[in-house]
Amino acid sequence: FYELDGEWYHEICRNAIKRGGQRGEHLRANIDRANVHKFRQFRYIRFLNKRAKKRLNTKLFKVQPYPKPQTVKTGLKESE
Incomplete structure (x- = not known):
């Protein structure tokens, strides 16, 4: 994203x-x-068909828990 004159642009x-x-x-x-x-x-995937989760291509995707805010690195300094 870009920010220019207070406006955000994709x-x-x-x-x-x-x-x-x-x-x-x-x-x-x-x-x-x-x-x-x-x-x-x-990107989150919610399986509507519970059996579809078994057919997930584990070579491309791995099941992970949702990230918690304190574990996500934002790149900001602590003082900001």
Whole structure:
């Protein structure tokens, strides 16, 4: 994500010229002033069919507990 003049922009605004619109044009014109923000992304799967969990490809996915807020590293200093 990008932050520019108090407005937030998704990365697609910078890359997709046709879909970016006026906001995308403003971001591309002032990209040197924009602050870049990187966030961690978690993807959760809830199985509606309980038997489907057994067929999960464990080579690509492994079952993990939901991350707790105190265990997630945000990259911020303690003073912030």
